[in-house]
Amino acid sequence: DTARQMADYVLREAPRFADGILQHTVNSEKHVFPEQAWVDTMMMAGLFLLRIGKLVGSEEYFEDGLRQYHGHEEFLQDMETNLYYHGWDHVAKNNLSGIFWGRGNGWAALTMAKALPLIDVTHPSYMIIDGSLRDLLSALVRLQHPSGLWHTVLTDPDSYLEVSGSAGIASGLLSRGSLYHKSVQKALSAITDAVAPDGRVERVSAGTAVMRDARGYKDVPYKRIQGWGQGLALTFLADVVRSKSRAFQ
Template sequence: MRKFECNETEVRELIDRVVRRTMNIDFTWNWSCGVAYYGISKAWEVTGNQEYIDFLVKWVDEYLELGIPPLMVNSCAMGHTMLTLHEATGDSKYLDLALLKAEYLRKDAIRFGDGVFQHTVSSKNDFPEQAWADTLFMAAYFLLRLGFKLDNKEYIDDALKQFYWHEEYLQDNKTNLFFHAWDNVRQDHLSGIYWGRANAWAAYTMSQAYKMLNPFMPAWMQIGGALGDQLSALVRLQTPQGLWRTVLNDETSYEETSASAGIAAAIVINGHPLHQNAMTKAYEGILANIDEDGSVRNVSAGTAVMYSVDDYKVISKKRVQGWGQGLTLAYLVALLQNKELVSKI
């Protein structure tokens, strides 16, 4: 098996290209922006490019003057950017905003069962007693990051509880893949689809959470086991083009880039030695979907829990989407952060 390597100069150029295209999308304060700007924030971490921070500061400050929209699980994704802006600038207003989102999650977000976040896309009771894989990125991972930043045990424990219950509800013990959602009222997974991007949310956030924990924390084994089993299943579903499908186990569904980038990032972060071929194929496949202007192509539009597998298969993939840009940046950044994979030649 040949060891995977990528060229550092090429990856840095790709990062800058995708960042600059992302800067030219007019987002609102919501999850699409949260994922996209998470990607820009991660890009700053590995490049130190001050232009990226200056752009984020200007955008966020202008939005703060207008007033942010009502809080919900989905828009808590913007909390990731607040953590980076506080780190980069030292301005406490960004940390205060992150804390506002965290306190909403702790005290006001709708929960069910043993304190599980109900996924919400507005200030209303959108999906009664439903857990979505999306929540892991938008809320649980953010709360975990903030908890470690502040050494806040309540935040850390709550975040890890979300990881535990989302795994319990969503990961199929037979296939080790994640369903899109769980309905606690119906006691089922609704349409029961192994949606590609749902598995990307789970794999990417678990790979990041696992790095933050230590072996003396019970969640370390739980998250590590869930992630290892999931990635073992996912590498066997990779297409010959190096990508993953929007319905993972349906060969008639299209290959989807945001899911592929999130899954590939998790594979890189996890670093299993036998996944070198998967890394090589993913690199080729993802790069083939990045245009010269930094647009990430073949990204499915925002997707609710659809009624059938056929409904997932006809979701449009025509437009450039914030989550496609952000997850692709997360993947490219993961490559640079894994020094063993980077060649300077």
């Protein structure tokens, strides 16, 4: 019942712009981002709507989830690099600071990989999302640091290496089977090394708004435990376990 209430709020009350794209909204009157799309929404709303739509048999929820994927691809995926920008400002008609944020691309890769099994291959959306994911992963694999991680600003080698975004990216790569095996193995080693003996996932950046410039992203701290770091690492590690189980079936 709670999940349905949340889905109904997103479907009928959440602020939108353009062709029904969800405005990124923070639960605070002090932080309002009019007509802005942030890549985070692909995870926080898009995948949620697909999953609950599939679970309860609601085409309305499901199609709205697909709408979010298509809208965010349209506004955020750069056709030259195939990477996803962090944000889009529909009023100014630009990508704000124009940064390719590591965790944002992790959200995009992970959620598209998780969305595809929910969509019938004969649905037109399947190939749209599959093509976006294919091109994104082919770009991301080239940006992997020799350590196995990715930078918090993907195209800035002076920015720190960050674990949560790397886990999301690695899950996306793993969804392609053995195609990116070497890259996934490097990421697995680096991510497990970042898990402290008590289970804390380290080197995870704090909450990150669309910052004004690359310096802003570099200054986001990564000292404390973060829920999204735990969740993304667990998702990747669970995917690894599942992939190994399938290999021995």
